[in-house]
Amino acid sequence: MKDLLQVKDLNVGFLVGKREVQVLRNVSFSIGEGEILGVIGETGCGKSVTGSAVLRLLPENALVKGEILYKGKEILYMEEENYRELRGKEISAIPQSPGTSLNPMMKVGNQVAECITGKEIRKRESVRTAVNDIFRRLQLPGKDRCYGNYPWELSGGMCQRVLIGMGMITHARLLIVDEPTKAIDWALRKEVADILLRLKQEMGCAMMMITHDIGVASYVADRVAVMYCGEIVEVGKTEDILHHPIHPYTRGLIRAMPANGFEVMEGFMPSFSDLPEGCNFCTRCRYRDTVCSRPQEMEEADAGHWVRCRRWGEIIKSREEQLCS
Numbered sequence: 364m365k366d367l368l369q370v371k372d373l374n375v376g377f378l379v380g381k382r383e384v385q386v387l388r389n390v391s392f393s394i395g396e397g398e399i400l401g402v403i404g405e406t407g408c409g410k411s412v413t414g415s416a417v418l419r420l421l422p423e424n425a426l427v428k429g430e431i432l433y434k435g436k437e438i439l440y441m442e443e444e445n446y447r448e449l450r451g452k453e454i455s456a457i458p459q460s461p462g463t464s465l466n467p468m469m470k471v472g473n474q475v476a477e478c479i480t481g482k483e484i485r486k487r488e489s490v491r492t493a494v495n496d497i498f499r500r501l502q503l504p505g506k507d508r509c510y511g512n513y514p515w516e517l518s519g520g521m522c523q524r525v526l527i528g529m530g531m532i533t534h535a536r537l538l539i540v541d542e543p544t545k546a547i548d549w550a551l552r553k554e555v556a557d558i559l560l561r562l563k564q565e566m567g568c569a570m571m572m573i574t575h576d577i578g579v580a581s582y583v584a585d586r587v588a589v590m591y592c593g594e595i596v597e598v599g600k601t602e603d604i605l606h607h608p609i610h611p612y613t614r615g616l617i618r619a620m621p622a623n624g625f626e627v628m629e630g631f632m633p634s635f636s637d638l639p640e641g642c643n644f645c646t647r648c649r650y651r652d653t654v655c656s657r658p659q660e661m662e663e664a665d666a667g668h669w670v671r672c673r674r675w676g677e678i679i680k681s682r683e684e685q686l687c688s
């Protein structure tokens with residue numbers, strides 16, 4: 364699979380007063396054409412900062428280093444004007460919540476149409492056809508597919524689809540989807556996840572899907588990256604991450620899933636201004652050893668399955684022993 368997006372050694376810090384608080388450390392990953400990468404991890408670990416860096420929407424106090432390539436072309440430092448064209452057409456974000464992203468005074472069809480009219484000069488008729496086509500793909504009901512409805516006339520699920528429409532209308536090749544299912548109930552979560560999957564199949568777009576919901580990520584994503592304290596600690600095929608996790612943090616996340624008994628992980632993520640020496644997870648880790656106070660690079664434990672843990676060899680061994688006994 365060809366890489367659509369490559370992020371290499373991305374470092375992001377924030378200037379707070381006179382101090383720089385470093386948040387992202389050497390974050391590297393890639394997303395192939397038409398591939399969905401799920402990015403998971405608990406609140407504050409740096410998922411949204413990573414997404415915003417790709418969209419170049421970080422706030423002014425952000426200090427960014429590293430490389431981001433889209434179709435092999437460097438985009439992190441390219442002219443703002445050129446980048447904006449890319450963000451309008453090729454790279455797009457799905458807005459987060461109907462409450463803040465939809466205007467209650469405006470017909471939803473026109474709100475989606477606005478997402479293209481600013482970017483391309485098109486005839487009114489062709490804009491309308493494009494919106495109708497997206498609404499049809501999103502399976503919005505009725506003869507006019509809700510084009511003429513106001514947000515408050517639609518259910519929560521339909522509003523979510525309109526938001527997805529706003530991200531999809533330009534037929535972007537890469538969608539950044541940040542917490543598409545935050546604060547919505549399970550039935551709706553599945554509905555949104557199903558729609559994203561169908562759109563990927565129909566339109567072949569790639570997605571970076573940010574969520575703290577490992578259930579949603581594993582349902583939708585082809586590969587999953589696990590973040591902790593601003594670092595990727597494990598990345599691999601969804602099936603490997605879900606069924607053969609290696610990093611003690613990933614293992615903790617999976618044990619905490621409702622289906623696995625809700626065993627809550629002990630301890631808290633340390634603050635970015637007070638990280639431990641070496642492995643950031645060592646303060647909570649049951650496999651911790653003296654070697655863990657040294658920094659650790661990502662290593663490939665299995666084909667395409669990378670992990671940032673000095674003790675991965677022993678962990679795999681103990682996992683096999685557990686299975687045998």
Ligand SMILES: Nc1ncnc2c1ncn2[C@@H]1O[C@H](COP(=O)(O)OP(=O)(O)OP(=O)(O)O)[C@@H](O)[C@H]1O
Binds near residue numbers: 406407411422
């Ligand atoms: N403008 C900013 N100035 C200073 N710190 C910031 C700024 N924006 C984000 N941060 C910090 O960066 C860290 C990562 O934030 P981020 O929003 O990426 O977390 P997240 O993984 O998306 O969490 P959540 O699941 O809650 O959305 C947090 O500690 C946050 O406080």
Ligand code: NI
Binds near residue numbers: 411412541
């Ligand atoms: Ni976030």
